[in-house]
Every structure is written in C-alpha cells, then in structure tokens.
Amino acid sequence: MFRKLKSRSISKHRTYAIDEIAKALSVHKGTVGRWIRSGELKPVDSGRPVIVHGVEVHRFIKARKPKKQKCDLDQWFCMGCRQPRHAAFCEAEIVSANTASCNVMALCAECAAIMHKRFSLSALSQLKGKIDLTVPQALQHLIDSSIPCLNVVLKNTTEV
Numbered sequence: 001m002f003r004k005l006k007s008r009s010i011s012k013h014r015t016y017a018i019d020e021i022a023k024a025l026s027v028h029k030g031t032v033g034r035w036i037r038s039g040e041l042k043p044v045d046s047g048r049p050v051i052v053h054g055v056e057v058h059r060f061i062k063a064r065k066p067k068k069q070k071c072d073l074d075q076w077f078c079m080g081c082r083q084p085r086h087a088a089f090c091e092a093e094i095v096s097a098n099t100a101s102c103n104v105m106a107l108c109a110e111c112a113a114i115m116h117k118r119f120s121l122s123a124l125s126q127l128k129g130k131i132d133l134t135v136p137q138a139l140q141h142l143i144d145s146s147i148p149c150l151n152v153v154l155k156n157t158t159e160v
C-alpha cells in the first residue's frame with residue numbers, strides 16, 4: 001500500500017525540478033527520480049536539470065489514485081479484503097435503526113470480517129428479497145424477570 005499523495009501544493013501553471021516535487025509531495029528525491037525513469041512521470045525534455053510541468057504532476061497523482069469500487073445492493077465493502085463482498089450465508093443483522101435509515105452488519109463470505117453498511121428504509125425492503133435479515137432481541141431487564149436473582153440476600157431491616 002502506498003502513501004496518498006496530495007497535489008494541493010503543486011500549481012498546474014508552473015514547472016518544477018525534482019527536489020521541488022519531492023518537497024511538495026513529502027517524498028524522497030530518489031522516489032521522484034524513479035517515477036521519471038519508469039516513465040510514470042514525464043519530464044519536459046531530456047535535458048538537465050530535469051523539469052516537470054505541474055499539469056503532468058497532477059496527472060500522475062490522479063493516475064495513482066485507486067479507482068472507487070461501487071457495491072451492489074447486496075454487497076458490503078470488506079476492509080480486510082479491500083473488495084466489495086457478499087454476506088456470508090446470505091445473512092445480515094440490523095444493528096440500529098431510526099425513522100429514516102438503519103445500520104446493517106454482515107460477515108464477509110471470504111475472510112469472515114465484520115462489515116457494516118447503512119441503508120435507507122426503502123432500500124432495506126429491497127434488500128430483504130436478497131438476504132435474510134434478522135433483528136436482535138432486546139435484552140431482558142432483571143426487574144422484568146420472573147426468576148429472582150439468587151445472589152442477593154434480602155434482610156429484614158425492621159428487626160433490631
């Protein structure tokens with residue numbers, strides 16, 4: 001995985017030497033030289049000093065950005081696999097919900113990592129046809145229990 005390069009400090013209307021590009025992108029001069037030798041970053045000409053147009057540096061940075069990956073309705077983006085993946089066993093669980101949307105959790109079918117995705121309630125009805133959705137039951141409060149807690153000893157405080 002490579003570092004994300006930021007092109008804000010590079011002007012499109014200027015030309016830059018190797019050391020200026022390295023300083024602006026916070027990389028070593030040797031790294032910029034390697035980019036030029038590999039042909040990824042194209043200089044103005046073959047002369048010395050090596051000069052690169054700012055537009056070319058912006059093009060290079062844009063080409064290095066990873067492409068965004070769209071997930072289908074029944075897919076989650078797995079952070080472990082770094083890919084859109086389907087839910088394991090076609091099952092998912094609604095974690096929390098409000099009046100407009102809800103959070104849905106599923107396991108990755110490939111690496112079994114936990115994946116989260118937010119759905120609107122209208123999209124959730126479409127998802128129900130493709131995946132088995134479960135809603136966790138609320139935990140029972142101790143006061144609502146018919147069986148008393150056995151580790152509590154009640155003493156009659158009126159006897160003195």
